[in-house]
Amino acid sequence: SAHTPVTVIGLGPMGQAMVGAYLDRGHPVTVWNRTASRADGLVSRGAKRAETPTEAVLASELVILSLTHYRAMYDILDTVGDALAGRVVVNLSSDTPEAAREASRWLADRGADLLVGGVMVPAPMVGGDGSYVFYSGAEATMDAHRQTLAAIGRPDYRGEDPALAQLWYQAQLDVFLTALSSFAHAAALVGSAGVTATEFFPYAAETFTLAVSMLEESAERFDAGDHRDEGAKVTMMGATADHIVGASRDAGIDVELPLAIRAHYDRAIAAGRGSDSWTTLFETIRKPAI
Numbered sequence: 177s178a179h180t181p182v183t184v185i186g187l188g189p190m191g192q193a194m195v196g197a198y199l200d201r202g203h204p205v206t207v208w209n210r211t212a213s214r215a216d217g218l219v220s221r222g223a224k225r226a227e228t229p230t231e232a233v234l235a236s237e238l239v240i241l242s243l244t245h246y247r248a249m250y251d252i253l254d255t256v257g258d259a260l261a262g263r264v265v266v267n268l269s270s271d272t273p274e275a276a277r278e279a280s281r282w283l284a285d286r287g288a289d290l291l292v293g294g295v296m297v298p299a300p301m302v303g304g305d306g307s308y309v310f311y312s313g314a315e316a317t318m319d320a321h322r323q324t325l326a327a328i329g330r331p332d333y334r335g336e337d338p339a340l341a342q343l344w345y346q347a348q349l350d351v352f353l354t355a356l357s358s359f360a361h362a363a364a365l366v367g368s369a370g371v372t373a374t375e376f377f378p379y380a381a382e383t384f385t386l387a388v389s390m391l392e393e394s395a396e397r398f399d400a401g402d403h404r405d406e407g408a409k410v411t412m413m414g415a416t417a418d419h420i421v422g423a424s425r426d427a428g429i430d431v432e433l434p435l436a437i438r439a440h441y442d443r444a445i446a447a448g449r450g451s452d453s454w455t456t457l458f459e460t461i462r463k464p465a466i
């Protein structure tokens with residue numbers, strides 16, 4: 177309910193937005209940040225400033241962390257000791273799946289439960305309609321706090337293994353960062369001939385739309401291991417990948433990204449799968465030794 181108290185530790189852009197979402201909904205919010213001045217604006221909006229991490233942890237059963245990485249969690253909570261017992265720590269910081277597993281064990285040793293979360297929207301969208309958050313950890317803990325956590329974004333629970341939320345989060349950002357770099361790279365390529373990125377943008381958007389239209393069938397083929405050619409085979413796509421490397425070299429721009437893509441095709445060809453559909457790259461990527 178709106179009366180459920182929450183503690184938020186870490187007041188970067190994300191933590192600030194989370195505190196704002198809870199204050200807007202009427203929750204009592206306790207905050208702590210290493211750099212104390214970052215709490216000032218939130219305190220004037222009604223948040224309570226804890227003087228120490230221990231005070232922050234004792235203020236609420238639900239302790240939300242929004243930090244740069246999991247290392248920061250240990251730096252802060254190492255000083256808290258017994259106060260962690262019985263708390264639910266919701267770590268919404270980004271890190272590797274393995275870091276999340278390790279943190280779950282570390283907190284369990286101190287009597288606390290960990291819910292791992294990955295917020296899938298930028299700070300200005302936190303608490304808004306489009307916001308969603310991957311979670312993993314004990315399902316009973318998730319169920320007990322789902323409603324309170326929904327203030328940040330729609331909870332999307334992925335399972336008991338604490339690593340899962342980070343795995344899903346990193347997979348989404350894998351798509352996102354690679355797509356953005358591909359756009360930057362392609363814009364630089366046409367840009368080498370004086371074309372503005374603005375002029376190029378609608379063409380890139382069309383290609384992204386084409387790629388999206390191919391995802392569902394590609395996913396089915398990945399899942400089925402069915403890589404029979406249907407018009408986009410490895411040798412043809414690999415020749416294209418090679419031409420992108422050549423065009424990039426001629427243009428004097430970065431070649432690392434196209435070289436990485438070409439390497440996928442080269443390896444599939446070397447493995448004798450040149451006549452398969454490009455979808456066979458899924459096998460190349462998930463078993464790099466083959």
Ligand code: NDP
Nearest residue numbers: 186187188189190210211242243244248251269270298299
């Ligand atoms: P920032 O890196 O700007 O903020 C990090 C917070 O962590 C600050 O409060 C900082 O304290 C604190 N911190 C870092 N290291 C330590 C440490 N060793 N000891 C104590 N406190 C520490 O991150 P954001 O707010 O932008 O993001 C938080 C998390 O959310 C990150 O993991 C990020 O990847 C993820 N995320 C961010 C999104 C965004 O749009 N910003 C979108 C989705 C996820 P201090 O103020 O003292 O420096």
